[in-house]
Amino acid sequence: MFVINDTTPNDIIHPAACRTGYDPATVVKGMFAAPSTIPMIPESEWIPRIRDRKKYGLGLRDLFKKGKVGTVKDQNGQGYCWAYSTTRTDEYVLASMGLDYIALSAHSVGCKVKNFRDEGGWCGESAQFVRQNGIVPESLWPAKSMSHAYDTPANWAEAAKFRIVEDYVDLTSAIYDQNLTWAQLVSCLLQNIPCACDFDWWGHSVCAVDVDEVDGEVALDIDNSWTPGWGDNGTARLQGSRKKPNGAVATRVVNPA
């Protein structure tokens, strides 16, 4: 198990250039003010549920272990982590529905949102795009490709099959400020709803897959997009202050395709 906590050195955390769109000079911090419809799980139940899920294989991490969601993705050193995090949530929801794994091209999202510029962004931004347009499968837009050749109407027609149709997102806030509280995030993950999460301390966005019990604490179980060679087969557990995101959206429903 690969654990990142408050004392983890930065050189472990930042082997590759990656950035979210966080710029403290321009971002206006806001409160998560919209009423939440997330069915909340009391904190007293978190640890018992985590143990139950591990015992019976109930979580999304178990789908990963069973090979139902492929391997973690590789953003190829480009600044599209914010697109990879949301794309990975889409893949998890499809696997959760019982469908065989289809690799989706996060680069198709990043390229279209940023007009093929290698730029940072926010998970809220990619989530908005995926709600509207979907994601092109890697069979049609190869992984890590920045080529305009794949930006075709036919490919986007296929991409529409992978739109997010229901999610939890704070629409009362600007894209760069859409977040979930820690309790909301844990409640989603305990109900097998994956979340794309932005971390200011990391300048990075990852897919939160599950929660885990580490040293008696509820830790965030994530899929990174830095190849399976990073961390524990591409995954890690976030503890302490580093586990709470500064931006998050939760993907609930993708139409089956």
Next chain:
Amino acid sequence: MKLVASFLLAAVPLAASAPPQYPDWPMPVAPPPKPVIPEPEAKPISELPEGVLYVVQSDADVQLLASPEKILKITEESGPVTIHGKFVDGPPGKATTRTYKKKHVFIVERVAAGAAELLEVPKGAVTRQPITDGTPPTPPDPKPPEPVTSFRVIYVYESSAALTPAMQQVMYGNDVVNYLEAKTTPLPGVGRGFRRYDKDVDPKNERDPAIKALWGAVKPSITTVPCVVIEINGKKADILPFPADQAAALALFKQYAEGK
């Protein structure tokens, strides 16, 4: 007086002219008399093949019984009655029409192989009293269950509602998932034959046509979630209450997939 005589003489030929000619109208012809068919007498028989009738009639108040039962079927009619059929003493293989005029007419037919005897007794003189050796009757062999050639399951739930630990057990538990992965009918390259669908899922892009058709057929009928849809052999689809736990889910799925 000649004129008078002439007149008289001239009048006579008028009175003595030929009678008028009328057309020759055909006279009504009476229908030929119906042939009198003598009432057939029930001659005793020793053989009664299947498909022919043996008719016994009597004016006395009698009952006709067969022993044992279930080999001959006896139908009683009140005469007069006309019967059309193949009679045991009629032309072989040919149906004819007979009229029986007596008060009680009994039509005897074979319904099973075997020997039996007919008993003609006064009405009410015989009462039946079945006696067995205590062995309970053997039920007919149960129809063999239709073999299961396809088996599909859809869990239906509301993704915005709480996913309780019990629901998670039923939907994601290792035991249940392993069973469904082994038993449901897959479509290679698409997925196993089971799904977990939010109740509002639009299956238009579902690549498994059988599941797409199944969802399209049952979705309008789903009123309560969570629930589970089970389909067998591409025709029987049931919408069932969500199982309470993994054990109940397994039992339910096995009942459908294996007839257990």
